[in-house]
Amino acid sequence: MLEITNLHATVGEREILKGLTLSVKAGEVHAIMGPNGAGKSTLAHVLAGREGYEVTKGSAHFEGRDLLDMEPHERAAAGLFLGFQYPVEIPGVSNLLFLRTAMNAQRKLRGEAEISGAEFMKKVKAESATLGLDMDMLKRGVNVGFSGGEKKRNEAFQLGMLEPKFALLDETDSGLDIDALRIVSEGINRFRSAERAVLLITHYQRLLDHVRPDVVHVLAKGRIVESGGPELALRLEAQGYEGLAA
Amino acid sequence: MTATLPETRNAEAAAAVEELSSYKWGFATEIEQDFAPKGLSEDTVRFISAKKGEPEWMLEWRLKAYRLWLKMDAPDWAKLKIPPIDYQDAYYYAAPKAKPTLASLDELDPEIRRTYEKLGIPIEEQKVLAGVEGARKVAVDAVFDSVSVATTFREELKRAGVIFLSISEAIREYPDLVRRHLGSVVPVRDNYFACLNAAVFSDGTFVLVPKGVRCPMELSTYFRINAENTGQFERTLIVAEEGAYVSYLEGCTAPQRDENQLHAAVVELVAEADAEIKYSTVQNWYPGDKDGKGGIYNFVTKRALCRGARSKVSWTQVETGSAITWKYPSCVLMGEDSVGEFYSVAVTNNHQQADTGTKMIHMGKGSRSTIVAKGISAGRSDSTYRGLVRVGPSAEGARNFTQCDSLLIGDRCGAHTIPYIEVKNPSAQIEHEATTSKISEDQKFYAMSRGLSGEEAVALIVNGFCREVLQQLPMEFAVEAQKLLGISLEGSVG
Numbered sequence A: 001m002l003e004i005t006n007l008h009a010t011v012g013e014r015e016i017l018k019g020l021t022l023s024v025k026a027g028e029v030h031a032i033m034g035p036n037g038a039g040k041s042t043l044a045h046v047l048a049g050r051e052g053y054e055v056t057k058g059s060a061h062f063e064g065r066d067l068l069d070m071e072p073h074e075r076a077a078a079g080l081f082l083g084f085q086y087p088v089e090i091p092g093v094s095n096l097l098f099l100r101t102a103m104n105a106q107r108k109l110r111g112e113a114e115i116s117g118a119e120f121m122k123k124v125k126a127e128s129a130t131l132g133l134d135m136d137m138l139k140r141g142v143n144v145g146f147s148g149g150e151k152k153r154n155e156a157f158q159l160g161m162l163e164p165k166f167a168l169l170d171e172t173d174s175g176l177d178i179d180a181l182r183i184v185s186e187g188i189n190r191f192r193s194a195e196r197a198v199l200l201i202t203h204y205q206r207l208l209d210h211v212r213p214d215v216v217h218v219l220a221k222g223r224i225v226e227s228g229g230p231e232l233a234l235r236l237e238a239q240g241y242e243g244l245a246a
Numbered sequence B: 001m002t003a004t005l006p007e008t009r010n011a012e013a014a015a016a017v018e019e020l021s022s023y024k025w026g027f028a029t030e031i032e033q034d035f036a037p038k039g040l041s042e043d044t045v046r047f048i049s050a051k052k053g054e055p056e057w058m059l060e061w062r063l064k065a066y067r068l069w070l071k072m073d074a075p076d077w078a079k080l081k082i083p084p085i086d087y088q089d090a091y092y093y094a095a096p097k098a099k100p101t102l103a104s105l106d107e108l109d110p111e112i113r114r115t116y117e118k119l120g121i122p123i124e125e126q127k128v129l130a131g132v133e134g135a136r137k138v139a140v141d142a143v144f145d146s147v148s149v150a151t152t153f154r155e156e157l158k159r160a161g162v163i164f165l166s167i168s169e170a171i172r173e174y175p176d177l178v179r180r181h182l183g184s185v186v187p188v189r190d191n192y193f194a195c196l197n198a199a200v201f202s203d204g205t206f207v208l209v210p211k212g213v214r215c216p217m218e219l220s221t222y223f224r225i226n227a228e229n230t231g232q233f234e235r236t237l238i239v240a241e242e243g244a245y246v247s248y249l250e251g252c253t254a255p256q257r258d259e260n261q262l263h264a265a266v267v268e269l270v271a272e273a274d275a276e277i278k279y280s281t282v283q284n285w286y287p288g289d290k291d292g293k294g295g296i297y298n299f300v301t302k303r304a305l306c307r308g309a310r311s312k313v314s315w316t317q318v319e320t321g322s323a324i325t326w327k328y329p330s331c332v333l334m335g336e337d338s339v340g341e342f343y344s345v346a347v348t349n350n351h352q353q354a355d356t357g358t359k360m361i362h363m364g365k366g367s368r369s370t371i372v373a374k375g376i377s378a379g380r381s382d383s384t385y386r387g388l389v390r391v392g393p394s395a396e397g398a399r400n401f402t403q404c405d406s407l408l409i410g411d412r413c414g415a416h417t418i419p420y421i422e423v424k425n426p427s428a429q430i431e432h433e434a435t436t437s438k439i440s441e442d443q444k445f446y447a448m449s450r451g452l453s454g455e456e457a458v459a460l461i462v463n464g465f466c467r468e469v470l471q472q473l474p475m476e477f478a479v480e481a482q483k484l485l486g487i488s489l490e491g492s493v494g
């Protein structure tokens, strides 16, 4: 589903990704762990198409399409979702308006009909109830005045609403309280299916206790330096990143 | 804050005027209407007055204005670069009809056509707005049935006792009412453009809502349909008697194919005790092309007199059009506990210039005013908020709250905030907040990662920025204004 080969990327003259190769098949859940500053968020931004992140070498394909050739919104419409490590505030634009605009923009790009108001609200009620986001919050500006954990729950909410094919979640678990972690994890598990895939960027085993990954990778200094099963995460938890092959 | 108008701006503007004068000022000869000879003189003024069958006092009023105007100088203090205007090189009477007709919509500038479509304006109404031949008739049949709708409106208004007429009709039918109020808020000598307007205004609107009456409808839909007749020197006079309420909407989100380069309108509002007037404007006149050529000069004088106790006037404006805008809707808060509000969004793109703001003149005890001004600059445009809050010695306990926010898109545009505060009563409370920000790449990327194109993302963020103002607009207009903001900023996103 997602094929990344020998990816090199620079941010502001500095090479951050240095030959990263990764393959995620439909139905799989992969986890990426790695030290601070290793390039995990950079990878996420490159995949989502952020301006200023320049790919100098290598390729990335999503369902056979050349991702690097697509604009960020085209990638979204193709089914790629990025849950932000630091969700952004947009004052004056309510969460509901934002989501509805986004859903319809994606639908339009895919040549589908707009979602009706009733259908939209039905979905909002169902998804927000499980995540403990109340209507008052959703009527507020996008992420405005949300606590750190609420912002992450909002990312999970958007994932549920937008129903992408591929969820790239950058530390969605960080900042969540114990109950929220369980709730968000349940959301990710519900999202899992044979047609979809998930790439979790995380620092903590506790997420992986809830969402069992098929493959765990270690990203260090811009490359995948080790891959393995869930036991790799447990080993890292015990030993840390020191002594990893660089 | 930056002020980066390129050096060449003046030369460009001069060239633009040059080009305009070669065809835009000259009106097509096939327009059958008789018109005053080119240029401005006492004869022109007499001609206009005679054409309209005005009473003697009206002619005298105009002539007095004309003679005063001759002695006045155009204002030069606004932060605008205005190419010299040759007042002798224009027609004054035929101006409102100076729209050439098109054989079909296919002849319309594709840019304007595209905008109509983006705004979702029905085809038949597009024809009316664009001035397609025969569209008037079409309008009667299909465009919301405009004439019959208008008639229905008029009957309903009449039943409520609301007078709603063109100002020419009002001068004939209600001379005493008009005479009492005309020029009472914006005196003839007020400023150069208002004075010119007084001398040569060709038409406009008169509204009177009698004591205790709540006007049964927004005075708006009617105008959208009739917007085609908007003239160069419009004059609007709205009077709300004691306890009356009226909401009036001026303008149109659709770009107007108007060939008049100079617009110098005057709007006067009078609110008596406990009366309320809401005046909303969406201004989308032709802003000129991407290189700053052409476009309307919009020099408008709008003022409200809150004469009675607890009277209230709200100005809401969304200004996206015109090459140059010079406009300060103001409130003279005479009545005790009277209230003035000003909510403004001004968007400038490409080479547009806007100098806009408000004046709140506090005279009444306990008078209050609120100013929320949002400026958005993109391209190489320049916008200035200029606001005066004056508290006179008698305005015990007056309060003002001002908030000015500027949003910059790109780094070649400028935004300036110039507050003037004069307080002559120590009990007054004045608060002023100002911010300048840029659309952040983070916000744009966040929205794009959810499926919005770059332009859609910017439009959404801008709408959020303007929310406090947009929500003051009547519902159906707010939706159009939102779309309009997006359209105005097209091409500004890298």
Ligand SMILES: Nc1ncnc2c1ncn2[C@@H]1O[C@H](COP(=O)(O)OP(=O)(O)OP(=O)(O)O)[C@@H](O)[C@H]1O
Binding pocket: A011, A012, A014, A016, A034, A035, A036, A037, A038, A039, A040, A041, A042, A043, A085
């Ligand atoms: N705009 C930028 N200009 C220069 N360097 C940058 C920029 N953005 C990120 N970097 C650098 O790139 C490196 C990788 O950052 P990235 O955010 O991808 O790390 P990460 O693996 O997600 O770390 P964390 O676990 O702390 O979230 C860091 O050293 C960071 O300082």
Ligand SMILES: [Mg+2]
Binding pocket: A040, A041, A042, A085, A170
């Ligand atoms: Mg990170």
